[in-house]
Amino acid sequence: MDDVDLLIAGAGPVGCVIAERAATVCGWSSLIVEKRDHVAGNCHDEMHESGVMIHRYGPHYFRTNEKPLLDYLSAFTGWIEGNYRVKASVNGALYPFPINLDTLEQFFGKKLDAESAQTLLTSLASDIPQPANSEEFVLSRVGRQLYEAFYLGYTLKQWGRHPRDLEPSVCGRIPVRFTRDDRYVDAAYQVMPDKGYTAMFSAMIISPRIRTMLKTSFEDVRGKVHPRIATVYCGPLDAYFDGALGNLPWRSLAFDFRTLEQEFAQPCVQINYPNEHDYTRTVEIKHVTRQTCPRTVVSYEYPRAEGDPYYPVPAPAHRALYERYRAMADEETRTKRVYFAGRLATYRYINTDQAIEEALHTFERIREDAAHGDAVGRHARVQ
Numbered sequence: 001m002d003d004v005d006l007l008i009a010g011a012g013p014v015g016c017v018i019a020e021r022a023a024t025v026c027g028w029s030s031l032i033v034e035k036r037d038h039v040a041g042n043c044h045d046e047m048h049e050s051g052v053m054i055h056r057y058g059p060h061y062f063r064t065n066e067k068p069l070l071d072y073l074s075a076f077t078g079w080i081e082g083n084y085r086v087k088a089s090v091n092g093a094l095y096p097f098p099i100n101l102d103t104l105e106q107f108f109g110k111k112l113d114a115e116s117a118q119t120l121l122t123s124l125a126s127d128i129p130q131p132a133n134s135e136e137f138v139l140s141r142v143g144r145q146l147y148e149a150f151y152l153g154y155t156l157k158q159w160g161r162h163p164r165d166l167e168p169s170v171c172g173r174i175p176v177r178f179t180r181d182d183r184y185v186d187a188a189y190q191v192m193p194d195k196g197y198t199a200m201f202s203a204m205i206i207s208p209r210i211r212t213m214l215k216t217s218f219e220d221v222r223g224k225v226h227p228r229i230a231t232v233y234c235g236p237l238d239a240y241f242d243g244a245l246g247n248l249p250w251r252s253l254a255f256d257f258r259t260l261e262q263e264f265a266q267p268c269v270q271i272n273y274p275n276e277h278d279y280t281r282t283v284e285i286k287h288v289t290r291q292t293c294p295r296t297v298v299s300y301e302y303p304r305a306e307g308d309p310y311y312p313v314p315a316p317a318h319r320a321l322y323e324r325y326r327a328m329a330d331e332e333t334r335t336k337r338v339y340f341a342g343r344l345a346t347y348r349y350i351n352t353d354q355a356i357e358e359a360l361h362t363f364e365r366i367r368e369d370a371a372h373g374d375a376v377g378r379h380a381r382v383q
């Protein structure tokens with residue numbers, strides 16, 4: 001097991017991309033250890049017992065603005081067009097979400113165009129020049145009525161905290177559109193791997209230079225495998241240091257997958273329930289995978305305080321704690337050539353395209369450091 005160039009902890013998007021680049025570009029060998037029983041990390045998709053393809057860890061809508069990134073991934077998959085449409089259930093009716101012109105017309109019961117909609121929102125918005133939290137941010141943009149109908153309840157369920165206790169960026173990520181564009185996201189490329197994410201990431205690591213050990217955690221091999229070039233760690237940062245400074249808090253989710261004997265159960269892939277039920281959203285991923293099948297599966301998503309780490313809880317104290325761990329991680333890179341990459345190790349919510357971008361950068365850093373026989377000074381400069 002010692003005879004490897006890279007030891008990689010985690011077979012998620014980041015681990016797979018780094019192993020692939022190392023094998024293809026440098027001819028390096030990698031040992032990937034993955035604690036779960038599958039590859040592809042949280043992007044993992046699989047055939048449910050009903051015969052319907054599901055996303056086990058929540059819906060993953062692939063999108064990017066970067067054509068080179070799409071070209072890179074195209075070596076491992078074909079694509080189907082993304083069909084990411086979301087509605088919010090409010091007062092018994094379904095509204096397009098994020099809020100667009102159609103949402104506003106339906107909600108206020110009057111005809112609007114871009115100009116009159118902007119005038120309307122300006123008249124409704126609270127005058128808060130520098131919003132200090134998510135509540136103030138949304139109030140300053142759309143006013144109290146829309147805030148209470150679409151944002152408040154969802155945020156309370158999702159985070160288990162009031163929007164006024166969350167940073168502005170938490171709700172600030174959701175656009176408001178003065179057009180009739182009803183797509184969930186704005187990115188230039190919205191496509192899905194035609195055979196799924198697990199197939200795409202599996203294709204990345206088929207090289208004989210890459211060995212993958214499932215159901216094996218980093219802790220199982222730590223100190224036993226001594227890679228020639230570097231270790232890449234994609235697990236939770238605090239766990240790497242045994243929680244020495246305290247735990248970095250994460251929000252978790254529980255999923256309830258229900259099979260229905262009908263072709264489709266809802267009009268689009270995702271319905272948000274800001275004000276009813278314990279779950280935040282229902283997801284019928286068939287709209288996105290475009291699988292043909294006489295039955296369907298709907299996933300009900302319940303936010304949880306405990307469980308697998310899904311979303312870092314955004315708060316200044318948590319960021320400060322992360323920075324202290326980060327300093328320890330930088331020292332580990334400098335002295336032991338351990339590189340920390342991906343969402344868990346950098347305590348951030350990142351989309352899959354951003355995770356892949358980060359993996360490509362991390363690989364380049366490792367390569368440069370290896371070329372100079374020294375992780376120390378170069379890493380410090382790249383940071």
Ligand SMILES: Cc1cc2nc3c(=O)[nH]c(=O)nc-3n(C[C@H](O)[C@H](O)[C@H](O)COP(=O)(O)OP(=O)(O)OC[C@H]3O[C@@H](n4cnc5c(N)ncnc54)[C@H](O)[C@@H]3O)c2cc1C
Binds near residue numbers: 035042253355
């Ligand atoms: C609910 C949800 C919905 C999302 N929806 C989207 C979306 O619509 N579109 C999008 O682009 N992105 C989405 N994402 C983000 C996407 O999941 C991530 O960007 C991506 O998975 C990050 O890849 P990663 O390799 O950093 O981490 P992960 O995918 O988490 O992979 C890390 C891997 O490391 C393994 N691991 C952890 N610790 C250890 C250890 N000690 N030893 C061995 N293995 C270990 C884990 O089991 C995991 O397989 C979503 C995320 C969540 C939580």
